Amino acid sequence: xxxxxxxxxxxxxxxxxxQMQLRHDxxxxxxxxxxxxAILEKPENFEGRSSLRTYATGILKxxxxxxxxxxGREVHVEVxxxxxxxxxxxxxxxxxxxxxxxxxxxxxxxxxxxxxxxxEQLQACVDKLPPRTGRVFMMREWLExxxxxxxxxxxxSANNCGVILYRARMQLRDCLERHWFAGQR
Numbered sequence: 001x002x003x004x005x006x007x008x009x010x011x012x013x014x015x016x017x018x019q020m021q022l023r024h025d026x027x028x029x030x031x032x033x034x035x036x037x038a039i040l041e042k043p044e045n046f047e048g049r050s051s052l053r054t055y056a057t058g059i060l061k062x063x064x065x066x067x068x069x070x071x072g073r074e075v076h077v078e079v080x081x082x083x084x085x086x087x088x089x090x091x092x093x094x095x096x097x098x099x100x101x102x103x104x105x106x107x108x109x110x111x112x113x114x115x116x117x118x119x120e121q122l123q124a125c126v127d128k129l130p131p132r133t134g135r136v137f138m139m140r141e142w143l144e145x146x147x148x149x150x151x152x153x154x155x156x157s158a159n160n161c162g163v164i165l166y167r168a169r170m171q172l173r174d175c176l177e178r179h180w181f182a183g184q185r
Contacts, residue, residue: 003052014057036056058138118180121176122180125171129168133167134168137172147161
C-alpha cells in the first residue's frame, strides 16, 4: 500500500481528532491538510519506527497546538452569511468604540512563562530517556494511546508495558528533581 493511500485511510481519524481539539470544522480540516502535506512533502522523514498513524498524529498535535496558540492571541471574527466583514467587526464594539465583550486580561504572565519553561525541561528529560522507554511513554501520555494499543503496535506484553511506563516515570521524576525542582528549593 502506498503512503498516499495509507494517509487517505487515516484522514477520517485525523479529522475527528482535530475537530475534538479545535471545535471548529474548517480549522480542523486545515490542520489535517497541513499534516498530510507535510508528510507527503518529506516522506523520507517517516523512518518507520512507529506506525504511520502515530507519526501523523504526532505531527497533527503540533499543528493543533500552533492553531490554539494563535487563536489565543487573536480575536476570531465569525462572519454570518448575511453580513460583511465590516459589519461583523462593528458588531464587536459599542457605539463609543469600546469592546462589547473585552478580551480577557493576561493572568500572571510570569506563571505562563514558568509553565512554558517547565514543559521545555520536561521535554528535555523525555529526550534523555532510552529510545524504547521514551517511545512507550510518549505513546501513552502524549498520544494518549491505550496500553492494549501500545502492546499490539510494539509487540510487548501489558506487564512489560507497565514496567516500561513505571521506569519512564521514575526517570522523569529524577530528572525533573535534579534539573527543575532543585532550583525551586
